[in-house]
Amino acid sequence: MSSETIMNLEAGDWFFRLVDKSSSIPSERLLAVFSVTEQLLFSTKFSDDLTINPFTFDVLKNYLTSTAISAKATNPADLSGQLIILLIGAIAEELHNPESQALQNAMTAAKVIIDRACEPKRNTLKYFSAVACFVICVTTTIYWLHLNPISMQPTLAYHNDNYHVKETTANEDSINPFIISAIFDLQEKVREGVCPAPHLLDIPQGQMIAYMNVINFRHSDNPVADRENLQAFLTWYNQELSRECYYPRMSGYAKVSWR
């Protein structure tokens, strides 16, 4: 067997059917490619006829890429390219040294890169929103220490599927952190497809700019105006669009499959 003769997937879809049967979760199917390959290598029936060529390489790459897309990988093509290298290296090692448990070891490495590649983006957003809220809270506190008087005024905060009016303290010259938090929460729900995106042309320019400033982490040139614009924007969204938000069930699965 030459170094090119590694794996033959031309026999048909059976390889991918075995992988598909292993799990309904895409990221687990990416891992299953390794375990199914290991099973095949242990079978003399197949290990005598394992070849890889540009055609089978492309078939495998396409399968991995489409599964990586289903797994919501940040860059599916990169992930599939990395998995192929790992898989081929593991197969070569397994053939050189069948006792090495190369595919098991490669699967551990694959899990690391799959987890990294499929990290939910919302975590990043949550991180940034948490940091932004923290910074704003600290800034607001510092203002409180230096400015007077401290006012009590109702401000809007977005929570779950409704906007609730919360009593909180806020300086008149800064944007209330709860409003910022509400905007981030809303943006996250829009990104996840839970709530509809606001059509920015439907809202006044001032509100649009204030909204874009927050979601792009831009500093506001006019916090007082932006605060009012954001409040108005949230009120408008709550009245016009929040009813279209769809929250998936928290328990069990509500999956949509293209297969």
Place this chain on the structure above:
Amino acid sequence: MATKMREYILAVASDLFSTNGINATSVDTIVSKADIAKVTLYKYFKSKEDLILEYIHQYDERMWAKLSSITSLQQDPASKLSALVNGILDWISETDFNGFAFINASVEFPLSESLVNQSSLGFARALRNTLLELAKEAGWSNAEAIAFQLVMVIEGAAITKKTQNGAGAIKHAKALVKTLIDSAS
């Protein structure tokens, strides 16, 4: 003069081995390409196996010399390990790369009792041990696993580069290496 002739024959044979494969290169092909008499070849190398072993040995020496120069520029074990693996991947990315001699030889001589097979596994073992030592020095708890995984990435990149003529193999391999090292650190 004798040393130069020996080196010349070895250079011609090495080129043929890496380009056409070891088994596919006959002694006749080597003497024809080198434009020497067969008896001259046997004067310097007792057999084709002797020539193959010398080819693998020289390849390994060249590779380690290159890798040592790369790692000597780094201070800490983790940086040395990263530089070592990336250095090998850079070598694979070169246009005249035809696969590692040690991998090709071990595949062409799969029987473990073969001297060529044993010699070819020497580099792989040395590479894995070097990576393992560096990973241990770096204080990684999963040093054994990481060293083995990096060896597999290198092998996978080499095979993919050769069979797929690049296809982004080195870029993907380097990204893989970075993720694995980052996760171990």
